[in-house]
Amino acid sequence: MASTAETEKTAKKKSPLVHTVTVGGVTIGGPEFTVIAGPCSIESKSQFLETALSVKKSGASLLRGGIWKLRTNPKAFQGLGSEALGLVHEVLNETGMSLVSEITDPRQVETLVDQVSMFQVGARNMHNYALLKELGQTRVPVMLKRNFSATIEEWIKAAEYISAGGNDKIILCERGIRTFETATRFTFDINAVVFAKARTSYPVLVDPSHAVGIREFVPKLVLASAAAGADGVIVEVHPRPEEALSDGQQSLTLNDFKEMMTQLEAILGALNRPLNKLT
Numbered sequence: 001m002a003s004t005a006e007t008e009k010t011a012k013k014k015s016p017l018v019h020t021v022t023v024g025g026v027t028i029g030g031p032e033f034t035v036i037a038g039p040c041s042i043e044s045k046s047q048f049l050e051t052a053l054s055v056k057k058s059g060a061s062l063l064r065g066g067i068w069k070l071r072t073n074p075k076a077f078q079g080l081g082s083e084a085l086g087l088v089h090e091v092l093n094e095t096g097m098s099l100v101s102e103i104t105d106p107r108q109v110e111t112l113v114d115q116v117s118m119f120q121v122g123a124r125n126m127h128n129y130a131l132l133k134e135l136g137q138t139r140v141p142v143m144l145k146r147n148f149s150a151t152i153e154e155w156i157k158a159a160e161y162i163s164a165g166g167n168d169k170i171i172l173c174e175r176g177i178r179t180f181e182t183a184t185r186f187t188f189d190i191n192a193v194v195f196a197k198a199r200t201s202y203p204v205l206v207d208p209s210h211a212v213g214i215r216e217f218v219p220k221l222v223l224a225s226a227a228a229g230a231d232g233v234i235v236e237v238h239p240r241p242e243e244a245l246s247d248g249q250q251s252l253t254l255n256d257f258k259e260m261m262t263q264l265e266a267i268l269g270a271l272n273r274p275l276n277k278l279t
């Protein structure tokens, strides 16, 4: 395992010169704080549209939503897959929002490239170098989640698989790691956020929904992420979390999200940081 000094060396060497990445007209990594919100999985047009309209009104500037899902249990809902593409197109048109969605297989690039403004590489695929190389051939922004067992060094090196292909539009995302603790779903590694911000030039986002896995704790971790200097957050929101086909236990209701945004604006005000708005 790399020492602290070695990781710092890797971080410096591997960092590209770019400091900001623009996603659907929203610049991430500048002074503004960005909020990406939406359901874990896209389940139907009405669920996706209702969520999109509401999070937009509350201040989210980008929409999330899983089309293909990587589930631990192969019998669990795997996402609507290509069946979702038509409704996704309609919802993006009707709301004027841009989509961040997970790519789970290099063969999906061609299908997703016209739908997403940023590819999400999920924690389970951080080590999928064939996928990372394929994304390096595109010029679409990539949000690279940290695998829950990866060191910061391994996470930064994974990013290098993307930039080696010429795509330097990379954003890192801390989403919690495995520790001995089981009370929360994962352990939010806030050290990684401040380290990656200080020692690399990639923008850094936080996914508090997966990090903690418990709805009531998500808003406080969003506020902590802003205070720690993250460039933004990606948060799961569902109009009826108890009916969600994935991750309902950690999804905020539309109203929870609205209240969280009010608190976030107060914290950002104190930090003298504007919220990224949809233009």
Ligand code: PEP
Binding pocket: 040, 066, 070, 121, 122, 123, 124, 145, 175, 207, 210
């Ligand atoms: C998700 O964003 O819904 C997801 C599956 O995240 P992760 O890859 O971090 O587990």
Ligand code: MN
Binding pocket: 040, 041, 210, 236, 246, 247
């Ligand atoms: Mn999820």
